[in-house]
Amino acid sequence: MAQETTVAGLSGSGDLVYGCDYNPEQWDPSVWVEDVRLMREAGVNLVAVNIFGWAELEPEPGVFRFETLDAVLDLLAENGIGVNLGTGTSSTPAWLTTAHPELLPRTADGTARWPGGRQAFCPSSPVYREHALALVAQVAARYGSHPALRLWHVSNELGCHNSLCYCDVSAEAFRGWLRARYENLDALNAAWGTAFWSQRYSGWEQILPPRLTLSATNPTQTLDFNRFSSDELLAHYAAEEAVLRAHSTVPVTTNFMVAAHIRNQDYWAWAPSMDVIANDHYLDHRLDAPLAELAFAADTTRGLAQGRPWLLMEHSTGAVNWQPRNIAKGPGEMIRNSLTHLARGADGLCFFQWRASLQGSEKFHSAMVPHAGTDSQVWRDVVELGSSLARLRELAGTTVHADVALVFSWEAWWAHDQESHPSGDVRYIEQVHAAYKALWDAGITVDVVAPGAGLSAYRLVVVPNLYLVRDDHAATISDFVAGGGSAVVTFFSGIVDENERVRPGGYPGAFRELLGLRSEEFFPLDPAHPLTLDNGSPASLWSEAVRLTTAEAVLSYATGQHTGSPAVTRNRFGTGTAWYVGTVLDGGVLKDLLLRAAVAAGVPVSDVQSGLETVTRRGNGHEYLFLINHGTEDRKHRVNGLELLTAEAVADAVVVPAGAVRVVRTTSSTPTDGSAPGRKDAGNDRH
Known part of the structure; x- marks a missing residue:
């Protein structure tokens, strides 16, 4: 059962959250002290740790070593930096898949997907579940009351790679899900239209996942398999969550992937289980309009949060590593992208990752501390964004209104x-x-x-x-x-x-x-x-x-x-x-x-200038107008109030320089309670 949790509460001070994924296991301990010093310089107040830590914590079956994680969490606590602690179950260690190759996922054509990447497990595997929950119990018991702990992070991007598994274990689990949904075969045959192509089932054991066939598959079978697969991953989340709650009162969540290329989880069904709605989003240059897609993802995440503030758990300072062309961000682009999420309801902005990796498949993925180090534009932008969030702290808890x-x-x-x-x-x-x-x-x-x-x-x-x-x-x-x-x-x-x-x-x-x-x-x-x-x-x-x-x-x-x-x-x-x-x-x-x-x-509309994105947050008796200039020319927008990033009073109009963002606490008579002027039935059932 989800508990009431504010995103700003995760900062430890009620401020907006500013953070990152932190992977200290990739670095010599001598680097950790410098990392923490730089985090404080940038204003970082929450870091995600132990996301892929299984093999580090349990190098052999049943043998647990916590010395490194102990030292990291203690160091962060000493410096006032909170931890979003991963359960470590997102990727299986080599010893587990070697001992139990039956837990590897299989595709629709029946072939196995092997270890060497991540998420090399079938979500329905009881062997995987048993070992994962044993690890979670160890982590929860050890760190459930640690002073650095502010949020539990179940697994990581559940279903990013293994959401659809067609193995025999999945087939049996699918049949169990169908029994619960339809109760009897007559109802299933009617729902699936199995009179077509002689597909009628006379026994539950005859039903399979929609594996690769010589012709088109039954569309309702495929649809139900999608539903089952989403529910199966959510069930795993619930299993880990239950273990965490037995040891800790700290809020629990996982990171969603509301994005154009991810479609296998029904997050409307997942959202009620989360204490905090969190999303990962990366600008997608494969799309015709990546900035509009960014805004759509942010608005969708706000919808999943029922209009309340949410957490951007991952985005990038620059290029990613998984698109056909991984393009670095231009001047001011990272800050514009970040503040767009803030404008559309996020109360926290976090990056993957803190320090750019030197090895592995993500070594060319950008980070807050890039390969070039702190003598770089990326680092200067990271520090500037942290300063901006400090100046915008009064926005914490405010919300976005839409007609x-x-x-x-x-x-x-x-x-x-x-x-x-x-x-x-x-x-x-x-x-x-x-x-x-x-x-x-x-x-x-x-x-x-x-x-x-x-x-x-x-x-x-x-x-x-x-x-x-x-x-x-x-x-x-x-x-x-x-x-x-x-x-x-x-x-x-x-x-x-x-x-x-x-x-x-x-x-x-x-x-x-x-x-x-x-x-x-x-x-x-x-x-x-x-x-x-x-x-x-x-x-x-x-x-x-x-x-x-x-x-x-x-x-x-x-x-x-x-x-x-x-x-x-x-x-x-x-x-x-x-x-x-x-x-x-x-x-x-x-x-x-x-x-x-x-x-x-009767929707209030105003003239829109090309390249100027405008969004308003409300709360604390105020309205806060975000003006995000994606263009190459300065823009002027009529408004009165106080511009929070520059602390300058605005009379009649504010100039938004090319590529910049301005946030104005407006002087306005517009209601601040979220109601729509003049609409008598505007109520609280927006979602």
């Missing part, structure tokens, strides 16, 4: 991107990012919420490509609109229920009545051959033959076989408005459309 919600679902992601769908060119996360970026470009702050979340605190909800949706979750959106809210739903939404069963009667299934339209067929488009809309803009990837029932056309096709048919529609539903986007719009057109919907819904 717009965006519905995001890991479960829908799993289902949407399966094989045998109308178009392999349409990917769920890309469409979610497109909708989010359009709002980001429009300067609209967004809360990312789960399907079925309460919506009464919002004026507008955006629902991108929600292919899989439960009936009650669809009803939440319809009821919101009927009661006076506005919604924008994009194509391929509402198509199937939670069992991947298509809703008959025409598309978009669960949202037909809400949207006031019906379509019978999908007509995916070749990416190289978009259509043209009647406003002259392109329509790409997707089209439908839409028949209006109660809706009206906003944009129509000007070319193609459905010339004259609606592509974007608007429908009056109850006392609210529902918009439908039936194709992939150009980014600027989508931005204008969402801005139009937002204005019509």
Whole structure:
């Protein structure tokens, strides 16, 4: 059971958290004293230790050596630096996989994945679980009341590499999960549609994970395996957590991976188990809009935290080591990235890692102390960021307010991107990012919420490509609109229920009545051959033959076989408005459309300057306006108040230099309690 914990409380003083992963086992003890001195110079107040410590702590089965970790924790405590203590279970030691090769994970084609990297274990393995919990018990008993301890860190990035294991042990665990979900085979056969292709099961032992087949696999089987795999890793978290709580009252968490390339954990289901919501995020240069994705990840993490402050447990001072091109950050970029997370609700900023490794696969991953040492721009930026957080300490505990919600679902992601769908060119996360970026470009702050979340605190909800949706979750959106809210739903939404069963009667299934339209067929488009809309803009990837029932056309096709048919529609539903986007719009057109919907819904909007990101946090009777200039020219923004980073009074306007950040405690009459002005039903069920 999660306990109430504030992120700022982890600093030891109520300040914002500033920290890092610290791997002293990679260094001679003579370096540790210098490390701690530099940490104090930078303002570091929390370090994660023992993340990959299993082989150091237990070099042989049942033989535990704590002298090194004792010395490190004592040194940190003596210097007033808190510890986020890892349980050490994230990677198995060589002696364990040598003695028990059966615990190694297997891929869908049945091949084993060998030791030599990390996370070389099957999440369902009882052998792994037994040895891991024995280690956790030793660590918890020894350090549960250590003066440096402020947070327990279960494993590390659970499921980053081994979230889906197809071995026989996993198969048996999957069958147990299915028994609990369906109770009998008749229910399972009905849910999975096993009448198709002679797949009916007459015994539980016949059921396997969706291993590699000669044809397409059963989509509901695959979907349930994703659900099972997420639950199995969460069960391991719970097992470690239980051991920790038996020895300690210190809060417990693990680091999520809310990012474009990680999709196998349903963090909406995980979040209630965490005392603190923590996330790892790295700028992804493989994406078209990495800064918008950073903002989306931060807003999603805030959603997982139910709007409360959260902890950025890892990000980078510069380049990472795992992308095709690992690009160092330019002048001011690290500080801009960091303060973007702070603007969007983080009360703590931590890095991987403290000192750049000299060996191993992450030796070219950036760090707070780079290979170049302290005579470097990276180190100067690290010290500057620490000073900035000290000047922004009054923001601790404040929150972000949004009038717009965006519905995001890991479960829908799993289902949407399966094989045998109308178009392999349409990917769920890309469409979610497109909708989010359009709002980001429009300067609209967004809360990312789960399907079925309460919506009464919002004026507008955006629902991108929600292919899989439960009936009650669809009803939440319809009821919101009927009661006076506005919604924008994009194509391929509402198509199937939670069992991947298509809703008959025409598309978009669960949202037909809400949207006031019906379509019978999908007509995916070749990416190289978009259509043209009647406003002259392109329509790409997707089209439908839409028949209006109660809706009206906003944009129509000007070319193609459905010339004259609606592509974007608007429908009056109850006392609210529902918009439908039936194709992939150009980014600027989508931005204008969402801005139009937002204005019509009464969302406060302001003029947005190119490259200037604006976000507001509220609390302590104040508003704090973050102005993040990603551009190459100075920007001026109208505001009154006190700029906290420079301690300068602001009258009428503040200049934000190119590449810089300004944070203004504003002089404003806007309410500071999080309510939406003029909306009578703004309540506390935002999430």
